[in-house]
Amino acid sequence: MNSIYNYRVFLFFFVGFTALFLQGCATPFSDHYRDLTQGRDIATSPRAVLGTGEPVVYRGGDKALDYIKMIEDGYGLLGYSSFNGPSVSLDGAIEQAKKAKATTLLWYSKYTNTVSGVVPLTLPSTQTTNASFSGTAGGAYFSGTASATAYGTTTSFIPYSINRSDYFVSYWIKLTPPAFGANVSNLPPEIRQRIGSNKGVLVHAIVNNSPAYKADIVTGDVLKRIGGDELTDENSYYDAIDKYRGKEVEVVLDRAGNTIQKAVRITSLKGSD
Numbered sequence: 001m002n003s004i005y006n007y008r009v010f011l012f013f014f015v016g017f018t019a020l021f022l023q024g025c026a027t028p029f030s031d032h033y034r035d036l037t038q039g040r041d042i043a044t045s046p047r048a049v050l051g052t053g054e055p056v057v058y059r060g061g062d063k064a065l066d067y068i069k070m071i072e073d074g075y076g077l078l079g080y081s082s083f084n085g086p087s088v089s090l091d092g093a094i095e096q097a098k099k100a101k102a103t104t105l106l107w108y109s110k111y112t113n114t115v116s117g118v119v120p121l122t123l124p125s126t127q128t129t130n131a132s133f134s135g136t137a138g139g140a141y142f143s144g145t146a147s148a149t150a151y152g153t154t155t156s157f158i159p160y161s162i163n164r165s166d167y168f169v170s171y172w173i174k175l176t177p178p179a180f181g182a183n184v185s186n187l188p189p190e191i192r193q194r195i196g197s198n199k200g201v202l203v204h205a206i207v208n209n210s211p212a213y214k215a216d217i218v219t220g221d222v223l224k225r226i227g228g229d230e231l232t233d234e235n236s237y238y239d240a241i242d243k244y245r246g247k248e249v250e251v252v253l254d255r256a257g258n259t260i261q262k263a264v265r266i267t268s269l270k271g272s273d
Contacts, residue, residue, distance in 0.1 A: 027092025029169060030099070032083040042078060042101045042173060047269075049174040051103035055094055060106040063168070068219070070106070071183045071205035075172040078102050082169075084112060086162045093169045102171035111165045118157040125154045179269045180241050181210020182217060186233050191222065195254050200224045201237045215264045217253065224259075225252035241266060241273045 042048045060066050070077070078100045081093065090107065097105045128149045184201040192198050200222040206213045217223075223231050226240035227249035246268035253260050 027088060027095075028083055028085060029081040029092045029096040032081045033079055033096055033100070034081070035079045035100070037078055047076070047175045047178075048101070049103070049176060050101060051174075055097040055102055056104045057090060057094070058104065058106050060108040060168075060170070063108065063170075066106055067170075068205045070104075070170075070172055072208050074175055074177070074207055075104060076175045078171045078173055080168065080170045082167070084164055084166050086164055088167060096169075097171050100171045101173065103174050104172040106170045106172070108168040109165045111163060114161055114163050116159070116161045118159050120155055121158055122153050122155045125152050126150070127152070177267070177269060178207050178210050178273045179245055179267045180264070180273045181207040181212035182223065182237075182273070183207070184223065184234060184237055187222065195222055195257070197224075199230060199232045200254065201231050201234055211264050211266055215251070215262045217251070217262060217264075218255075220255070221260075222254040223251065224254060225250075238273060245269070 043050060067077070081096060093105055093107060126149055128147055130145060130147045182203050183205040184203055187195075187198065187200055187202055191202055203212075203217060203219055203221045203223060205219055206217060223237065225231060226237070227244045227247070229236065229240040229243065231237050231240065244266045246266065248263060248265040251262045251264050253262065
């Protein structure tokens with residue numbers, strides 16, 4: 001009876017410990033979260049549209065294409081979680097989304113491997129032997145029973161298998177309409193070589209129905225000038241947007257080696273583009 005009881009107790013604690021272990025590893029979204037806001041409170045941003053309900057969860061496909069689609073739909077990336085671990089639920093990701101004040105999250109997972117092994121289980125075991133005896137001694141009859149108990153242990157091996165996957169979750173927030181609407185970056189080396197210049201910014205995405213969208217500026221364009229300001233890097237781009245808010249300006253860009261001029265009216269909306 002003791003062996004059965006101890007075995008059940010072991011299984012209770014083993015299963016409980018395993019569940020806690022998996023839970024600790026299965027919701028590491030906060031531990032592996034990378035904040036792209038540089039620690040700013042997004043609630044104070046004039047362009048953030050804070051949500052009122054639960055974050056919306058979408059299953060992601062291609063990260064690069066999904067990123068462009070989210071930018072085009074007017075979302076801003078707040079941060080992401082990336083790790084390899086055992087099976088996880090969405091609860092941890094949703095909690096991290098709430099902490100980051102994200103309204104939408106994209107979820108990606110890909111199976112990588114299975115970790116298998118055994119856990120030894122050693123339990124006490126007892127074996128009791130009973131014997132009956134009887135006889136006569138000095139003309140008197142006697143009888144009785146005797147028992148002997150041997151103590152030892154038995155060891156069993158409990159198998160386990162844990163599937164592991166790569167997980168990636170990106171956290172997004174809806175933004176108010178931008179003043180210009182181009183998502184840009186500094187020029188990578190191959191673009192500098194192609195256009196023969198170190199100056200300008202590369203367009204990665206255009207927000208739908210923004211001034212840049214309506215002016216037919218497209219992904220892959222290299223913006224060279226806004227108004228009277230030459231663009232040398234991202235900072236100069238944002239400075240020019242701030243400078244010309246509420247004004248119509250000429251935008252000069254390079255598209256596939258051709259120089260193109262566009263007339264764009266930058267709106268007076270406040271906040272970063």
